[in-house]
Amino acid sequence: MAIVKGRLAAVSALALIAGSFLAAAPAQAGGEDTQSVSGLSFFTCCWAQQNLATFNISSATSSIDAVSSSWDIVDQGWGGMDPTDNQIYVGLYDGTTNLVGFHVAGGYHWWTHQDYTADATQLAAFNAALAGINWNTTSGVTLQLNTGALGYPGWSLQGQNGTFSMSASVPEAATWAMMVAGFGAVGFGLRRKKVSAVSFG
DSSP, X not given: OHHHHHHHHHHHHHHHHHHHHHHHSOXXXXXXXXXXXXXXXXXXXXXXXXXXXXXXXXTTOOEEEEEEEEXXXXXXXXXXXXXXXXXXXXXXXXXXXXXXXXXXXXXXXXOEEEEEEOOHHHHHHHHHHHHTOOTTTOSOEEEEEEEEOOOSTTOOEEEEEEEEEEEEEOOOHHHHHHHHHHHHHHHHHHHHHHHHHHHHO
């Protein structure tokens, strides 16, 4: 009877835990968190770092699967030209710390249209940084699109028609419940073996 009561208690506890995970699990359809913005524009100069867009990353995110951006961009200043460093960049941030970032677009002295899509190496770097985050201490994890304008005399950076999008995998509620049920079943099996060993020793 004690064993039966113990089993019932274990099942009840498992149901409560599964219910909690179901309630807390993200509601994104298909296990995908897709965020996007369009119509972005800016003008900056003088070493100014300007945030253009920010996507929040939840602790339930298992991987960042796609990142892209496109811009019409120009350095309309009369100074030098460095489209590599006079730029827009994307970065994964833990609070205010940039964990990893990549060049998105840079300014020439004439208007250009530039498209960015994170490649497999860059996505791997984003996900390696994501895996190393301590979710118990972080103040927030974000994927940010920022400017890195150089401030030499006569330099500037201007962009328009900007877009930014991200797709990330988030386990579905059913997946969370199955994981909890699996862990519970393993734990219950081990407990049963222990009880059996004591009963027949």
